[in-house]
Amino acid sequence: MTAALLDRPALVERLRAELGKDAVLTDADVTASYARDMMPLAPAGTPLAVALPSNTAQVQAVVRACAAARVPVVPRGAGSGLSGAANALDGCVMLVLTRMNEIVDVDPDNRLAVVQPGVVNLDFRGAVEKHGLFYPPDPSSYDWCTIGGNLATNAGGLCCVKYGVTTDSVLGLEVVLADGEVLRTGRRTVKGVAGYDLAKLFIGSEGTLGVITEATVALRPLPQAPGTLVAGFSDTEAAGEAVAKVVREGIVPSLMEIMDATSIKAAEAYLKTELGAGSDCRALLLCQSDSGGEVAQRELTAIEQVCQDAGADMTFVTDDIAEGNMLLQARRVVLTALELYGVWLTDDVCVPRTRIAELIHECERISAEVGLRIAVVGHAGDGNMHPTIVYDGSSAEEFARAQRAFDDILDAGMRLGGTITGEHGVGKIKREWLAKEIGPIGLRVHQQIKAALDPDNLFNPGSMFS
Template sequence: MASTSPAGTAAGLADLLTARLGTSAVLTDPDVMANYSRDRLPLAPSGTPLAVVLPSSTEEVQTVVRACADAGVPVVPRGAGSGLCGGANAVDGCVVLVLTRMNRIVEVDAANRVAVVEPGVINADLREAVSARDLFYPPDPASYDFCTLGGNLATNAGGLCCVKYGVTTDSVLGLDVVLADGSLLRTGRRTVKGVAGYDLTKLFVGSEGTLGVITRATLALRPLPQAPGTLVASFPDTADAGAAVTRIVAEGLVPSLMEIMDATTVRAVERHLGTDLGSGDGGGTLLLCQSDAGGEAASRELAALERVCSESGAALVHSTTDPAEGGLLMQARRSVHQAIESMGAQHMIDDVCVPRTRIAELIDGCAHISEDVGLRIVVNGHAGDGNMHPTVIYDGDDEFARARQAFDAICDLGLSLGGTVSGEHGIGKFKQDLLARELGPVGLRVHRDIRRSLDPDGVFNPGSMFDR
């Protein structure tokens, strides 16, 4: 694959890219490159890149990809580095392609409820920009105030609103993608309906940078919802909280948000924020719901949610339509990761999704795994769609092996409950074996065939998702 010309060798690649993109776009200082070499999961393997490149346009991305393909150098696409599976981690001798400078909201078409964006746009910035037009972009990962849309697209990110509005792919109409030979593929359309040809858009969403580099996305928007009403319910028993979730789904209620936190998570958040979430009043597991239906419809939905929680054994149920009070309750949920970090130890955040009727079994199973390995496991997640985030707390290298044992056992548990090993964080460089088990040999073969057909020389993100 590598060229014999000086410009087509790995040794001359950084100089070539500097000449074409400018000195500010090509970083080779080892300390600077180290900051771009991994995401927020410290446990996944990472290597030392040849260079970090920050393009400003699709044309510059094409230039980088073509030069890397010619030199036989792999390309690892990266956004803000907020991932939790090592999917954007460097491999030795690669070019880390950082897309944060491509941060334009190109267009907001209010009449057709469409936005066209570059991959470096921050999720929260798009939400704010379209809200000024009375529009709404639903996907809202917990890191929405600093994660980029490109990363959201690469991992098919979800968030707190998935129960009602779906995950990232449900809001994507089309993509611009730079392929391994540097050519530009445009997928999808701007129309509400469109079934011509294969759905290549969905193929690239969630591909974690292994099939191409997304440089532009056409996104579907929704009318801006009403300010939500909020309900919090505290349950003394996990099974009761799980029963409430099952009943909410069975009764056809569709809150815009439904989150769950186990007792250990609740206590960690209370300590972190210096607040009271009901753990001292006979409560343990916390269920947090919102309704953005507006007006009387929201009041009816909150009343129905309150009834179900009370009848399911909640020790405390409280609802409010005050945005400020609701915001404080939401702060508790969005502070979970910081609360866990404040516990003063290392942690592995798992990401399994199970049928909603089996959430309680997953939480109880995590408690048994915790006892078996002798480590704390805290559980929180999106009860509305069954996507849970058990987090294993451990202390240093001495406990790492047990922590990894617990991590894998949680994934095994999720699969045994009819679930999946990743609901929104992706596979990256940490869950390849687990993905292979979930897909099975035929599914894995098809994945590999697709990858080879689009990237026969293995330019993009080697070692992520699965081996070639």
């Protein structure tokens, strides 16, 4: 370890020689801005330097230089993550990929694109739309998160119910391995079963196995302008039953979101408008269909009937784009709206769709026990819920209660047959929970894969598991 520490000034000089002086940052105030993501619970250290490569060859150079100095490398995108997966370790090099922001190729005939990791999700979606194509993954931070970060955490979003998560849109990857070599895995074809599916292994690995420097992704035809349905329920169980019945009847909306009473009130206060749910509304369902024309109309009519049969107090359907966007905005602004009441800490659990109502009730119980506001929003179509705890950021005592609530929610999710993360990842805040979920044999296999691909444990050590 002493030798590695002595090598660190030389490492910085080597990185500057390889990348250029403006691409290697060491000023403490600057590097601190790259040291952590959006999760306040996760620990973050002080990096030795921030490296900003512009191409794959420079990523290789950083990885090889850090390997020679035995210095950890932490890959990072825009920092929109919510698990601490991209947080710095003391003395590490932060490998920030935002300058690798080229859309290399858009192939409309084969409905695919090749993209670098620093491209912003929304920018990419806009670029392929010009070709009449659609890239489905849409995390809530899609206006600033990057494709590389989405790949590293296997991000989801509001459209998962119909289109799946990030991995469902990936055909192949280019990855820099721990020895600095470049692995190209996957394909550009619709089908392909040659060898292990190594691309899927790297997706969601949080930078612990390699550095993704390029992705080949599948695109879809641009969907029709969506129709929108909103349904209000004075009974949470009724909303849960509506979700289950939509799934049971084989209706596949392009979006199906749920908001609890706390989220509804926060959104209304922030937007200075009423959603028409009424003061006694306990749950609001938001659904969209992008199938177009009569098909969308049939889907939304069927969902409306399901909601009414389940006991909805209010339903409203519109094919007006502006009205639909306004309703969806209420769902998207919830986290920002909660800042009216304090600092927020958002959780990420996924439960069977039949148990969404139970999770909301568990969150109400936990809220009462810890004495903090907890709002629940989530992707009802796949059971991925985001309970969000609000606390006074200046109070260490309230922060401790928020931490307790965070863990209690994870425990509740697992007891309901769920998982500790549906799309945010494990990072540095759920390592012990991952061990609980996958068990000792699963953990051993994870460690063996990590050791095989990163024998010196220099890629984001301490993320996901120890």
